[in-house]
Amino acid sequence: MKLPFRKEPPTIIAIDVGSRLIKVVELAAGEERPQLLRYGISQLSPDAVVGGEIMDRDLLLEGILSAFERAGIEPGQVVSAVSSRSVIVKRLLMDQMAADVARELIESEASNHIPFDVEDVCLDFQVLEPDAGEGKMEVLLVAAKREVIYEHLQLLREAQMTPKVIDVDAFAIQNLHEALGIDQSLYTLVNVGSEVTSINIVREGIPVFTRDFAAGCNSYLETLQRDLQIPYEEALNLLGKGAEAIEAEEAGQESLAQLVEEIAIGLERSLAYLRSSGELEDLGTIYLSGGGGNLPHLKEKMEERLRMPVKAVDPTEALTVGEELEARIRDDGSATLLSVAIGLGLREVAV
Numbered sequence: 637m638k639l640p641f642r643k644e645p646p647t648i649i650a651i652d653v654g655s656r657l658i659k660v661v662e663l664a665a666g667e668e669r670p671q672l673l674r675y676g677i678s679q680l681s682p683d684a685v686v687g688g689e690i691m692d693r694d695l696l697l698e699g700i701l702s703a704f705e706r707a708g709i710e711p712g713q714v715v716s717a718v719s720s721r722s723v724i725v726k727r728l729l730m731d732q733m734a735a736d737v738a739r740e741l742i743e744s745e746a747s748n749h750i751p752f753d754v755e756d757v758c759l760d761f762q763v764l765e766p767d768a769g770e771g772k773m774e775v776l777l778v779a780a781k782r783e784v785i786y787e788h789l790q791l792l793r794e795a796q797m798t799p800k801v802i803d804v805d806a807f808a809i810q811n812l813h814e815a816l817g818i819d820q821s822l823y824t825l826v827n828v829g830s831e832v833t834s835i836n837i838v839r840e841g842i843p844v845f846t847r848d849f850a851a852g853c854n855s856y857l858e859t860l861q862r863d864l865q866i867p868y869e870e871a872l873n874l875l876g877k878g879a880e881a882i883e884a885e886e887a888g889q890e891s892l893a894q895l896v897e898e899i900a901i902g903l904e905r906s907l908a909y910l911r912s913s914g915e916l917e918d919l920g921t922i923y924l925s926g927g928g929g930n931l932p933h934l935k936e937k938m939e940e941r942l943r944m945p946v947k948a949v950d951p952t953e954a955l956t957v958g959e960e961l962e963a964r965i966r967d968d969g970s971a972t973l974l975s976v977a978i979g980l981g982l983r984e985v986a987v
């Protein structure tokens with residue numbers, strides 16, 4: 637029997653629509669930490685999203701529904717994110733003023749700060765430092781392409797979801813990092829997805845520099861398929877089984893080395909830029925998330941190449957996870973894949 641006045645506290649459903657994997661989690665408030673109630677991951681055909689563009693909407697819808705089905709979650713209100721690829725993040729110094737006046741000014745002057753037509757973007761901002769000296773304040777401006785947000789909303793609605801919040805994936809990972817309670821004044825988040833690696837350099841809790849570059853797990857996956865003469869799905873499943881399973885075959889080593897090189901160059905370029913503008917001298921600890929977290933010894937190889945400490949992110953450490961669920965996550969190597977979804981959910985869940 638359920639008494640009518642004992643209402644269950646609402647749970648939070650977060651979805652991360654990647655270009656190859658769709659991840660969904662359901663979280664609830666917990667005693668010590670929020671709880672992971674369910675999760676589901678579905679694979680998308682490589683034809684569904686190509687170069688960040690939706691090529692086959694039906695495949696994508698199918699994928700979203702299948703992730704919910706696997707998780708055993710009913711579609712409903714969701715928190716989700718667009719990729720940092722479609723967003724511009726900038727820090728600005730402006731005269732000190734009230735937030736509402738600042739908003740008007742930023743909107744009217746946005747064209748000076750972003751390379752898109754102002755009519756085509758949704759803007760938001762946050763005051764980072766109300767007193768940055770000499771009567772100035774520092775604000776963080778975030779501009780997302782209207783079309784991308786609209787398309788994303790449309791997609792979720794078609795999948796019978798009610799979008800509640802749309803965040804940015806890079807910020808979701810930063811939020812996760814904060815929830816993990818790692819107390820560091822400087823760190824760099826590196827999310828290695830299917831086709832894109834995104835980095836977010838965070839200093840004193842503020843994203844100082846975000847950037848994406850085309851490097852990801854796919855090139856490695858394709859080599860694995862070729863070297864082992866196995867189909868796409870099998871190669872994907874193999875990645876979930878961990879380094880030993882693949883290393884035994886000695887497959888894909890060259891393409892892994894190439895990926896490490898691409899990521900290292902991307903990071904070094906960003907650092908060189910920040911050094912030249914006098915902003916930063918180093919990247920702090922590097923935290924690896926996304927599918928890349930499962931590539932055999934990617935972490936160690938990055939460490940060796942960059943000579944910087946690299947750590948793997950385990951988003952489940954920010955949560956209470958039941959034994960059965962924990963075993964499932966371990967078995968299919970999905971912890972690293974859930975970073976964005978869990979980071980999104982954590983922002984909304986009541987503590």
Ligand SMILES: Nc1ncnc2c1ncn2[C@@H]1O[C@H](COP(=O)(O)OP(=O)(O)OP(=O)(O)O)[C@@H](O)[C@H]1O
Nearest residue numbers: 654655656657829830831832853875876926927930
């Ligand atoms: N356990 C796993 N199961 C399936 N794929 C995995 C696994 N571990 C790593 N991978 C690799 O990670 C990729 C997916 O990573 P991730 O979910 O971070 O990317 P995405 O969000 O789909 O892509 P993007 O962010 O670039 O749009 C897969 O394409 C595969 O190459």
Ligand SMILES: [Mg+2]
Nearest residue numbers: 654655829830
């Ligand atoms: Mg992703």
